[in-house]
Amino acid sequence: MTDTGRIPVIIDCDPGHDDMVALILALGNPKLDVKAITNVAGNKVMEKVNRNTLNILNWCGVDHVPVAAGAERPLVREYARKDTDGCHGITGLDGFAFPEDNPLELSPKRAIELMADVVRSSEKKVTFICTGPLTNMGLFLRAFPDLKDRIERISLMGGTCHFVLTEPFMEFNTYLDAEATKIVFESGIPITMYGYDVTYTVLYHDDFLERLRGIGNRTGEMMAELLKEFEIMHNRVWIDLGGGPVHDACAVAGVIDPSVITESDRMYVQIPLQAGPLSGATVCDYAHRSGKPENVEVVFRMDNEKFFRMVEESAANLK
Ligand code: RIB
Numbered sequence: 001m002t003d004t005g006r007i008p009v010i011i012d013c014d015p016g017h018d019d020m021v022a023l024i025l026a027l028g029n030p031k032l033d034v035k036a037i038t039n040v041a042g043n044k045v046m047e048k049v050n051r052n053t054l055n056i057l058n059w060c061g062v063d064h065v066p067v068a069a070g071a072e073r074p075l076v077r078e079y080a081r082k083d084t085d086g087c088h089g090i091t092g093l094d095g096f097a098f099p100e101d102n103p104l105e106l107s108p109k110r111a112i113e114l115m116a117d118v119v120r121s122s123e124k125k126v127t128f129i130c131t132g133p134l135t136n137m138g139l140f141l142r143a144f145p146d147l148k149d150r151i152e153r154i155s156l157m158g159g160t161c162h163f164v165l166t167e168p169f170m171e172f173n174t175y176l177d178a179e180a181t182k183i184v185f186e187s188g189i190p191i192t193m194y195g196y197d198v199t200y201t202v203l204y205h206d207d208f209l210e211r212l213r214g215i216g217n218r219t220g221e222m223m224a225e226l227l228k229e230f231e232i233m234h235n236r237v238w239i240d241l242g243g244g245p246v247h248d249a250c251a252v253a254g255v256i257d258p259s260v261i262t263e264s265d266r267m268y269v270q271i272p273l274q275a276g277p278l279s280g281a282t283v284c285d286y287a288h289r290s291g292k293p294e295n296v297e298v299v300f301r302m303d304n305e306k307f308f309r310m311v312e313e314s315a316a317n318l319k
Pocket residue numbers: 014016017018019042043131132133157171172173247248
């Protein structure tokens with residue numbers, strides 16, 4: 001079969017408002033061939049994450065991509081998310097009322113089974129885009145070590161180098177399941193890390209929400225409503241930098257068009273697990289003094305205008 005030039009990807013996510021933007025950016029861009037979407041407990045418990053993913057796909061008119069439920073808790077660490085935790089509201093997608101009647105259903109396969117099926121059957125190496133805790137990715141690598149060489153790259157939203165949101169080197173996805181993060185970061189697979197250093201410089205404002213509404217379709221309308229609510233919740237719960245972050249979509253944009261990355265650096269990143277203030281941190285050797293192999297490309301800046309244009313174009317390609 002001729003190579004269509006499209007990039008086969010699997011998206012592992014925990015919607016989440018910014019996961020929603022990541023999914024739409026990927027599903028609406030012709031360069032990506034989204035082979036599967038797998039869900040992981042993170043922002044919200046598995047049941048809510050599953051419902052949110054299926055609601056996004058149904059609303060945007062995407063009914064051909066299999067969606068599988070995945071890990072309901074981290075590999076080792078405790079997981080006790082209260083409904084009110086975090087900045088995504090009670091549902092995980094507060095701000096928009098999706099219709100109750102959703103004909104889409106989950107795959108009968110679990111996440112890592114679906115991942116294995118896609119990787120085995122793909123003619124080309126598969127790129128994984130991870131926008132939640134890395135539990136499914138870690139499980140997959142442990143369960144199917146023979147498939148590791150069929151992975152092109154892992155593009156993940158997670159970690160942080162210099163940007164301190166809560167504690168130094170701490171970011172939600174990578175600390176929630178630090179053991180899984182360690183498995184992934186030590187896998188030897190090429191990794192591009194979109195952490196807080198870049199995601200907190202890619203902020204949307206009301207003018208972008210107006211652009212989404214101006215598309216004139218239901219996808220743009222839904223996005224604008226959800227992102228307006230997310231900006232309010234995020235800036236109240238975490239940090240107000242004068243706009244709203246779309247952390248996860250950054251990890252998609254760089255797969256679609258690497259030129260959107262304007263500043264990055266390859267470096268050694270370690271994930272301490274021992275109890276203490278750095279347990280689950282992404283400790284980045286940004287001074288290149290460790291002598292350890294540089295295992296991660298850490299992204300620091302993107303071309304924001306190009307990024308938001310890509311999101312707008314993808315949204316316009318959906319329902
Ligand atoms: O720290 C930001 C990350 O945590 C994003 O993926 C967001 O969706 C939450 O999962």
